[in-house]
Amino acid sequence: MNPSPRNGRGFWGDLVLVLALAIGAGWFLFRITTQVPYDWNWPALLPYLVRTEPELAPGLLLQGMAQTLRLSLWGGLGAIVVGTMGGLARVSHSPFWRLLSGVLIQGVRNTPPLVLVFLGYFFLADQIPWLATAQHAARQTTGLWRLLLECAFGPVGQLQSLLAAASILGVMEGAYVAEIVRAGIQSIPRGQWDAGYALGFSKGQILCHIILPQALRVMTPPLAGQGISTVKDSAIMAVISIQELTFQGMQLMATTYRTFETWIAVAAIYFVLTATLSSLAHAVERRLERGQEV
Amino acid sequence: MCAVLLGSSAPLHAEGSLDAILQRGVLRVGFDTFVPWAMKDTNGEYMGFEIDVARKLAEDMGVSVEFVPTKWSGIIPALLAGKFDIIIGGMGITPARNLKVNFSQPYEFSGMSIVASSQLAPHRSRLEDFNTPETVLAVKTGATSVAAAQKFMPKANLRLFDDEAQALQEVLTGRAHAMVASAPFPEHQAARHKERLYLPLAGQTFTREPIGFAVPKGDHDFLNFLNNWITVMNAQGWLEERYAYWFRTLDWESRLR
Amino acid sequence: MTLLSRASWSLWWHSPLCVGVRVILTLAALGWIVVRGAEGLGYSWQWSRLWPHVGTWSAAGFTPGILLHGLGVTVQISLLSLAAASLTAVALALLRLSPSPLSRLFSRAVIEAVRDTPLIVQIFLLYFVVAPIVGLGRLPTAVIALGLFEGVYAAEILRAGILAVPKGQWEAGRSLGLSPWHLWTRVIFPQAVRAVLPALVNQGVSLIKDSALVSTIAIYDLTMRAQALVAETFLVFETWFFVAALYLLLTGSLSWVASKLQGPSSLNSLPGGCYAPSCLTGSRVRRASRKFGSPAR
Numbered sequence: 072m073n074p075s076p077r078n079g080r081g082f083w084g085d086l087v088l089v090l091a092l093a094i095g096a097g098w099f100l101f102r103i104t105t106q107v108p109y110d111w112n113w114p115a116l117l118p119y120l121v122r123t124e125p126e127l128a129p130g131l132l133l134q135g136m137a138q139t140l141r142l143s144l145w146g147g148l149g150a151i152v153v154g155t156m157g158g159l160a161r162v163s164h165s166p167f168w169r170l171l172s173g174v175l176i177q178g179v180r181n182t183p184p185l186v187l188v189f190l191g192y193f194f195l196a197d198q199i200p201w202l203a204t205a206q207h208a209a210r211q212t213t214g215l216w217r218l219l220l221e222c223a224f225g226p227v228g229q230l231q232s233l234l235a236a237a238s239i240l241g242v243m244e245g246a247y248v249a250e251i252v253r254a255g256i257q258s259i260p261r262g263q264w265d266a267g268y269a270l271g272f273s274k275g276q277i278l279c280h281i282i283l284p285q286a287l288r289v290m291t292p293p294l295a296g297q298g299i300s301t302v303k304d305s306a307i308m309a310v311i312s313i314q315e316l317t318f319q320g321m322q323l324m325a326t327t328y329r330t331f332e333t334w335i336a337v338a339a340i341y342f343v344l345t346a347t348l349s350s351l352a353h354a355v356e357r358r359l360e361r362g363q364e365v
Numbered sequence: 366m367c368a369v370l371l372g373s374s375a376p377l378h379a380e381g382s383l384d385a386i387l388q389r390g391v392l393r394v395g396f397d398t399f400v401p402w403a404m405k406d407t408n409g410e411y412m413g414f415e416i417d418v419a420r421k422l423a424e425d426m427g428v429s430v431e432f433v434p435t436k437w438s439g440i441i442p443a444l445l446a447g448k449f450d451i452i453i454g455g456m457g458i459t460p461a462r463n464l465k466v467n468f469s470q471p472y473e474f475s476g477m478s479i480v481a482s483s484q485l486a487p488h489r490s491r492l493e494d495f496n497t498p499e500t501v502l503a504v505k506t507g508a509t510s511v512a513a514a515q516k517f518m519p520k521a522n523l524r525l526f527d528d529e530a531q532a533l534q535e536v537l538t539g540r541a542h543a544m545v546a547s548a549p550f551p552e553h554q555a556a557r558h559k560e561r562l563y564l565p566l567a568g569q570t571f572t573r574e575p576i577g578f579a580v581p582k583g584d585h586d587f588l589n590f591l592n593n594w595i596t597v598m599n600a601q602g603w604l605e606e607r608y609a610y611w612f613r614t615l616d617w618e619s620r621l622r
Numbered sequence: 623m624t625l626l627s628r629a630s631w632s633l634w635w636h637s638p639l640c641v642g643v644r645v646i647l648t649l650a651a652l653g654w655i656v657v658r659g660a661e662g663l664g665y666s667w668q669w670s671r672l673w674p675h676v677g678t679w680s681a682a683g684f685t686p687g688i689l690l691h692g693l694g695v696t697v698q699i700s701l702l703s704l705a706a707a708s709l710t711a712v713a714l715a716l717l718r719l720s721p722s723p724l725s726r727l728f729s730r731a732v733i734e735a736v737r738d739t740p741l742i743v744q745i746f747l748l749y750f751v752v753a754p755i756v757g758l759g760r761l762p763t764a765v766i767a768l769g770l771f772e773g774v775y776a777a778e779i780l781r782a783g784i785l786a787v788p789k790g791q792w793e794a795g796r797s798l799g800l801s802p803w804h805l806w807t808r809v810i811f812p813q814a815v816r817a818v819l820p821a822l823v824n825q826g827v828s829l830i831k832d833s834a835l836v837s838t839i840a841i842y843d844l845t846m847r848a849q850a851l852v853a854e855t856f857l858v859f860e861t862w863f864f865v866a867a868l869y870l871l872l873t874g875s876l877s878w879v880a881s882k883l884q885g886p887s888s889l890n891s892l893p894g895g896c897y898a899p900s901c902l903t904g905s906r907v908r909r910a911s912r913k914f915g916s917p918a919r
Contacts (some may be wrong), residue, residue, distance in 0.1 A: 581819030
């Protein structure tokens with residue numbers, strides 16, 4: 072659709088845009104070269120990406136990226152669990168569950184993530200004793216188990232804080248997933264329920280075998296978007312010292328004082344991460360659409 | 366069900382933390398990046414004065430050490446919440462903090478120092494010069510530098526940052542007149558950025574603060590162990606030797622880059 | 623007899639009043655467990671120490687404490703950023719719909735770059751890298767960062783709204799001889815905005831919530847004040863619960879105002895709102911055509 076078809080305006084608009092961009096870029100370059108002296112030193116950042124001594128290994132930033140991915144993975148899984156429960160409660164027949172889940176979901180959605188993170192970190196995380204138990208059990212592992220554990224959860228010493236952060240992230244994102252699940256279930260025509268009842272299925276059976284498989288197709292695009300948001304939202308966990316990418320960026324800045332290079336690199340890594348995930352999600356979506364047509 | 370879940374965590378904290386550490390075989394140490402107290406080298410390993418102290422302490426206890434980097438502004442709540450067993454991070458002993466945690470005897474002394482922007486606040490040589498409403502001072506959230514700045518320069522505006530690099534950046538870019546931090550951080554920075562920073566007090570500190578280990582309240586056995594460990598280390602001259610390496614030389618800088 | 627009473631009991635049990643009371647009781651029980659849990663961990667609640675930081679009553683009247691000052695800064699930043707976000711959103715949405723491929727490319731690039739990085743990293747990047755180069759202050763940096771971030775999301779919402787305006791509206795407007803300015807401001811935007819109002823309000827709520835992140839660059843907003851207070855007094859839970867309540871009050875009142883604007887139907891609206899043309903209520907279209915006179919006359 073093309074709301075303003077007059078070509079002349081398009082040309083002048085382009086000219087103005089190009090001029091504005093050129094002036095902006097020129098001024099920026101002028102400031103950076105003459106007004107604000109900064110000795111760029113990109114090679115200094117290299118050992119923090121990939122270190123070569125004593126052996127080839129991921130550096131601080133790549134370790135942080137791995138931890139970001141782990142945190143997002145477990146947080147995302149938590150969000151699906153929380154969101155499914157919340158979404159089902161939102162479409163429940165009982166007004167009690169509808170109202171209770173509605174209040175809790177709105178409460179989470181209307182509180183700043185930063186405040187939720189502080190509350191969760193200092194408060195709720197300590198009240199879940201199995202976190203400490205898991206940490207203790209993880210310390211006892213050796214050999215292959217240890218390797219697998221470190222692949223999935225990162226350094227064993229940070230297991231407890233990682234799980235706590237993933238739980239908080241799960242609740243934060245789960246509040247949004249719940250609405251996606253609710254919309255997905257409600258998008259299925261009532262007739263499907265009636266047909267299920269007529270065939271003598273129980274409510275749970277209808278949900279599992281008829282409603283959710285169909286709803287999943289509707290829910291996939293927004294769920295993928297929420298998954299990508301989870302990667303970005305995990306950055307906030309830096310404030311409670313989870314050693315993910317943003318936190319490592321802060322640490323790097325604190326030790327090397329290479330402020331400019333550090334933050335440009337961190338932003339670039341996030342960009343690559345989420346852009347890759349978005350294109351993956353798009354590919355899956357197209358695959359699904361094609362599947363639907365056949 | 367919730368009550369059961371919640372209730373069972375209480376005994377974990379109630380038993381002595383010394384026993385818990387020995388049983389676990391791991392000493393969890395809370396700290397934050399303060400150059401040269403604790404920082405990361407190019408290999409991603411922690412190094413610094415406090416890191417040496419923590420390693421030695423764990424070695425003498427016969428346990429391994431685990432470092433838990435934590436934002437300074439939330440470090441005492443995190444200790445109380447059981448995120449780690451002890452703070453070894455150059456924490457100054459203050460009465461307000463002592464109401465919440467137990468401190469060991471001091472194992473080193475530190476003092477506040479000030480570094481100023483030569484462009485924004487040139488030719489100042491006394492603290493009173495900074496005690497004006499126009500002055501912006503950058504400090505680290507939750508550090509004793511906040512109290513020191515408030516006490517000696519009550520009229521100045523304070524800007525709180527989560528770490529010292531951010532606060533320093535503020536002075537370097539000319540958005541703050543000066544930064545207050547524990548020596549020798551300001552001295553090192555003034556030496557590194559000679560053309561943009563200078564030391565108004567010529568490297569003199571204006572406070573003297575005892576630094577101790579912080580542990581949760583309740584376990585006096587642990588406190589007794591820590592106090593005597595410090596006495597022994599002082600007698601051996603180990604603490605003095607390490608202190609000299611980290612604070613009077615710059616030999617360690619090559620490990621940073 | 624028992625059957626009847628069971629039926630009436632069930633009716634009463636599911637009545638709105640009873641459901642409300644049950645939900646409140648459940649929430650209170652959850653809260654009690656949380657409070658007791660903290661005491662089990664050896665935490666002593668000291669709410670009385672928090673109040674002086676909220677505000678004090680004296681003979682001279684009420685003096686707001688640092689937390690209320692912080693709330694004021696949060697409101698101020700939110701309002702400024704809201705204005706910045708609106709400008710960004712309109713500009714980017716128009717560029718995105720423009721016939722020129724260059725404009726479309728530019729707006730796509732901005733939107734993708736902003737959407738694919740976390741806000742906290744953008745704030746750091748703007749504050750520590752761009753601001754010193756360009757010479758921006760702290761507050762403008764925060765407003766630009768927030769305005770750009772929320773504006774990009776709002777731009778996509780607005781674009782969907784503009785696309786949802788039926789083609790006939792454009793044609794009608796043009797055939798009436800409306801100038802492009804009048805066509806946009808009187809016909810297209812009012813309908814587009816109305817179609818996506820719930821989603822825009824959600825974005826506004828996000829803006830207030832995300833403004834908490836500017837505390838990381840030492841702006842004395844509510845979150846920064848709370849952090850400093852916690853570091854000073856160690857009143858961890860009291861402070862954070864109180865601050866959470868203040869934020870809820872802010873975001874809740876925005877949602878409430880928006881629901882009043884929109885009418886009752888928006889109460890249950892989804893994030894993303896309704897993009898379908900059928901969502902456009904006829905009244906606004908009618909009002910627009912009444913304003914400009916109908917072509918039949």
